[in-house]
Amino acid sequence: MDNDVSAGSATSTSTLGHLALGLTLLAFGVGHTGVIDNVAAADASALATWVGGVALFIVGLLEFRAGNAGTGTAFSGLGAFWFTWGTAVGAEVSTEAAGLFLLLWALLALTLTASSAGSGLFGQGVYGLLCVSLLLLGIASFAESGGLAKAGGWVGAVAGLAAWYGATAALAKWPTFSGRAAGRGVTATG
Structure with a gap:
């Protein structure tokens, strides 16, 4: 009997990671827009902690195990971001500290954007938009600007x-927007 446990295929873990990232980003972004009554970004903290944080971090580890350093770094790093953000919601911090937190994580998103050059809309595009969203939200926190925070939410x-x-x-x-259908040798990133 074989006791080895497969990490799953790279496509399946990558797809799961993109689903977790997408759902978390969507909840986080919509919460910042104020478009739904009585829904704020803080309401996404449980989703961010468990789906965006824990699940995405585990998927990142599985990507590393499968030999995919780029997606492993992306999913593990973003999992750490979402877990930290989700567990810190409601904590007493200054607006400057919150802004700095967002700007520092925007650097991770910028690194992911640069490292995914050539991966198409769903790789570089998602990370680029995340970077812009975090930059806008960080600056909005420093400036205490609700309008800028809403713009960052829409980008997210x-x-x-x-x-x-x-x-x-x-x-x-x-x-996909690469001119080919996904599933014919094309992954979720392009």
């Missing part, structure tokens, strides 16, 4: 939709 929601669509396209073999 669009990033979440893009990540969700990329993962869904990979599972459903829907067309």
Whole structure:
């Protein structure tokens, strides 16, 4: 009897990671927009902690195990971000500390954007939009600007939709914006 446990295929773990990232980003972004009554970004903290944090971090580790350092770094790093953000919601911190937190994590998103050059809309696009969202939210925190925070929320929601669509396209073999249908040698990232 074989006691080895498979980490799953790279496509399945990558798709799961993009779904987790997409749903978390969408909830986080919509919460910042104020578009739904009585729903704030803080309401996404449980989703951010468990889906965006723990699940995404585990998927990142599985990606590392499968030899995919790029997606392993992305999912593990973003899992750490979401877990930290989700568990810190409600903590007493200054607006400057919150802004600095967001700007520092925007650096991770910038690194992910640069490292995913050539991966198409669902790789570089999602990370680029995440970077812009975190920059806007960080600056909004420093400036105490609700309008800028809403703009950052909308950018985050669009990033979440893009990540969700990329993962869904990979599972459903829907067309991607690369001109090919996902599932024919094309992953959720392009």
